[in-house]
Amino acid sequence: MQAIHLSTARRILQAPEPVSLRVWAKDGRILEFNNAIPLRYNFYEGTQQFKLLASQQIRTIRLACLFELNGMTVFL
Known part of the structure; x- marks a missing residue:
């Protein structure tokens, strides 16, 4: 499994x-x-x-709580 930094995740x-x-x-x-x-x-x-897209809901998350993006681990 790959790992990316939070700043790279923000660019994605x-x-x-x-x-x-x-x-x-x-x-x-x-x-x-x-x-x-x-x-x-x-x-x-x-x-x-x-x-x-499935439910048409708008959700807000804190990016510090993000730990996986597109199957890649996100680290701080």
């Missing part, structure tokens, strides 16, 4: 291409999102918005 998320990602939730659960389109990045809060 700049393109509006569908991605799959896994993040830790506030309560410690692991959330998995497939076919998510990256929308807005907020530098000051460290968050990124995604639109889930």
